[in-house]
Amino acid sequence: MKCTQKNCEQETTLSYVWPGNDVPSLVCEHHARQARGVAEAMGFPLVILPIEVIPVLEESVGERRTRRALVTLSVAGHRMLVCQTVVRIAPS
Numbered sequence: 001m002k003c004t005q006k007n008c009e010q011e012t013t014l015s016y017v018w019p020g021n022d023v024p025s026l027v028c029e030h031h032a033r034q035a036r037g038v039a040e041a042m043g044f045p046l047v048i049l050p051i052e053v054i055p056v057l058e059e060s061v062g063e064r065r066t067r068r069a070l071v072t073l074s075v076a077g078h079r080m081l082v083c084q085t086v087v088r089i090a091p092s
C-alpha cells in the first residue's frame, strides 16, 4: 500500500492521528518524520504507530488479481481496524 501523501511512492508503514482528525493518516517513514517535526515545532507530541496490513482474501477478475487486506494498528495491546484496502498483485 502506498503512502497517502501526494506524489509519494513509498510503502505505508506508519500512522498517526493529527489533532482534530478522526481518521489516522497512513504514511511512509519519511512523511511520519516530517509530521512529527511539524508537531514538535507547534509544541505538541505526535504519537506515531506502526500499522500492520493483514491479507484476507484473494480475488481475480480475468487477468487482474487483487488481494483484499485489512489495515490495522495496535494501541495498548488492542488491535484496531483502520480501513480496508485492495492491493493489486503483480502477475508472476
Ligand SMILES: [Zn+2]
Residues within 6 Å of the ligand: 003, 004, 005, 008, 009, 010, 027, 028, 029, 030, 031
Ligand atoms: Zn510518504
